Amino acid sequence: MRPLFTTPESRSRFRQLCGAFAGMVLLGAEVMAAEPAQSKGPGAADSRRSAPAVRDPWAPAERPRDWQYLVLHHSATKDGSVESIHQAHLMNRDQFGQPWLGIGYHFVIGNGSGMDDGEVEPTFRWRGQLQGAHAGSVDHNERGIGICLIGNFQEAPPSARQLESLARLTTYLARKHAIDSESIVGHGSVRATECPGRNFPLQQVRKRLALHQNDLPTAVSVRLSSTPFDAIDR
Numbered sequence: 001m002r003p004l005f006t007t008p009e010s011r012s013r014f015r016q017l018c019g020a021f022a023g024m025v026l027l028g029a030e031v032m033a034a035e036p037a038q039s040k041g042p043g044a045a046d047s048r049r050s051a052p053a054v055r056d057p058w059a060p061a062e063r064p065r066d067w068q069y070l071v072l073h074h075s076a077t078k079d080g081s082v083e084s085i086h087q088a089h090l091m092n093r094d095q096f097g098q099p100w101l102g103i104g105y106h107f108v109i110g111n112g113s114g115m116d117d118g119e120v121e122p123t124f125r126w127r128g129q130l131q132g133a134h135a136g137s138v139d140h141n142e143r144g145i146g147i148c149l150i151g152n153f154q155e156a157p158p159s160a161r162q163l164e165s166l167a168r169l170t171t172y173l174a175r176k177h178a179i180d181s182e183s184i185v186g187h188g189s190v191r192a193t194e195c196p197g198r199n200f201p202l203q204q205v206r207k208r209l210a211l212h213q214n215d216l217p218t219a220v221s222v223r224l225s226s227t228p229f230d231a232i233d234r
């Protein structure tokens with residue numbers, strides 16, 4: 001077993017982690033304190049605009065890879081979650097006969113069956129900045145961020161909330177990694193597959209990104225009861 005925090009570097013990393021944790025606790029306390037007693041009305045979000053910025057919930061744990069593409073998929077199922085896809089992908093084997101590490105995507109966006117509608121969840125591949133196992137192309141697995149929306153878009157389009165979340169996520173990732181709208185591709189552009197389905201509005205997703213990519217970061221809104229997704233809109 002590797003000894004923990006024995007070198008000066010790792011001790012300083014440990015202190016950083018402790019500091020970050022303390023900061024998060026303090027931040028939580030500040031946000032709670034700033035939360036007005038009656039804030040359920042329509043103007044509630046604005047009243048929280050002055051709240052302190054929260055940590056970036058999508059920041060990976062590792063140094064970012066050299067991402068060049070966003071590769072969009074559907075699950076081709078009615079329901080699903082990170083966990084259900086993870087279990088399914090654990091059964092897959094790579095070209096060398098080795099089992100996959102687990103879910104091949106970097107992000108999953110739920111549709112209300114298995115995950116909340118519009119909920120975005122990063123996977124271990126994003127947190128660890130590992131290459132994906134989703135594209136069927138070496139280049140797009142190594143340099144493409146795999147995003148899977150739950151649903152079968154051969155049959156119906158994604159939900160409005162899924163598209164809203166996808167727009168936020170693609171804008172965030174494109175800004176962070178300098179990816180242009182033309183490098184957002186459907187799986188079917190990389191290999192012969194129907195994925196992400198004939199009802200998937202790829203052009204609309206690209207257009208929306210092109211419109212918003214150069215916007216200045218907007219104020220952070222903090223919602224205590226929601227997924228951390230609101231925090232990335234900056």
Ligand SMILES: [Zn+2]
Binds near residue numbers: 072074193195
């Ligand atoms: Zn796909």
